[in-house]
Amino acid sequence: MRRVVITGMGIYSCLGKNLDEVLESLRVGRSGIGIDPKRTEYGYRSPLTGILERPVLKGILDRRARVCLPEQGEYAYMATAEALRNAGIDLDYLENNEVGILYGNDSSAKAVIEAHTTAMEYKDTQMMGSGAIFQSMNSTVTMNLSTIFKLRGINLTVSAACASGSHAIGLGMMYIRNGLQDVIICGGAQETNYLSMGSFDGIAAFSTRVDEPTKASRPFDRDHDGLVPSGGAATVILEDYDHAVKRGAPIIAELVGYGFSSNGVNISQPSDQGSINAMMRALNDAGMEPKDIDYINAHATSTIQGDQLEAKALDQLFGEYRTPISSTKSMTGHECWMAGASEAVYSTLMMLNDFIAPNINFENPDEFSRNLNIISQPTPKSLRAILSNSFGFGGTNSALIIKKL
Helix, strand or coil, X not given: CCCEEEEEEEEEECCECCHHHHHHXXXXXXXXXXXXXXXHHHCCCCCEEECCCXXXXXXXXXXXXXXXXXXXXXXXXHHHHHHHHHHCCCHHHHHHCCEEEEEECCCCHHHHHHHHHHHHHHCCHHHHCCCHHHHHCCCXXXXXXXXXXXXXXXXXXXCCHHHHXXXXXXXXXXXXXXXXXXXXXXXXXXXXXXXXXXXXXXXXXXXXXCCCHHHCCCCCECCCCCECECCEEEEEEEEEHHHHHHCCCCCCEEEEEEEEEECCCCCCCCCHHHHHHHHXXXXXXXXXXXXXXXXXXXXXXXXXXXXXXXXXXXXXXXXXXXXXXXXXXHHHCECHHHHHHHHHHHHHHHHHHCEECCCCCCCCECCCHHHCEECCCCEECCCCEEEEEEEEHHHEEEEEEEECC
């Protein structure tokens, strides 16, 4: 079985537009959450969201490429371009070698709604424009990036709710391990526009702590009142170890474990046992035990039931080892389809730079979180192996283990 390494990373999030900016935010525990006035106008209970600018791609991509890209596709392009640069992969390499793409995405709401609105206004579907179909399909990110970067390997969108980005990385590892690909672009993307999140707001999933936006996302804290939506994109370049060494690639870390499970209960209900199953599968896959993990980036979204059940699962597996835990969602909010990929990047940045980013706003533990070693301040720490959890609606669970080489 072949070893799988990370040779490049890229990120575009509310914590920063590149790896350097994001690293600085993680070091100091800087929140990227703010207020979106359009949400109030639209009828949201909560206007809270991760704040990030749309990238300006004019002069970088031709008009046809720009017309076909939805918002989350723009973020994914930026993250992927950075990851490829860091991996030492240029367009010449992409044109002459088989490189695949597996990317997490589970909606393209804005493109669908805008196309529908246009058709209703003009009573003419031709007025939607030639790019509407390519922006609105769930596979929009992979179809666009595979065209822009001239990819000829596996080309697949992973649609698994808030575990999409994590599953994309795990599946990429499996393809490479089994000799089906040498290099795969993996990641996750999430649109942040107000049209994309109304249904979540409609079920009262969001925090309404609008007077203190940066304190609204409070994973594991007794006083949390809901999650804060966010988005962007994150990309990792996965590569066969021997292939990476042969081409002289910069090897960042090794992906050693992927675990998954399904809860099999209510469509929106999390499960402590489902979480345990995914984490144990990842540990078994890596040939590791709970005591071998130096840090856990928890899924913890700042919802009461989700945080409590994950805390129970973490306590059962890692409680006796006092394993350091934090949820970067305290700073970013919940990046949804992107989260599994971005949190793998965040955790790897911590591992490379010997620190743990804080679970900010953790002030009052509840009966479940008080048993855990939750890191609430930026903390220097040498990390050799990290675990990143991602759980989603429908009971889909994913866990990744990454090691320093």
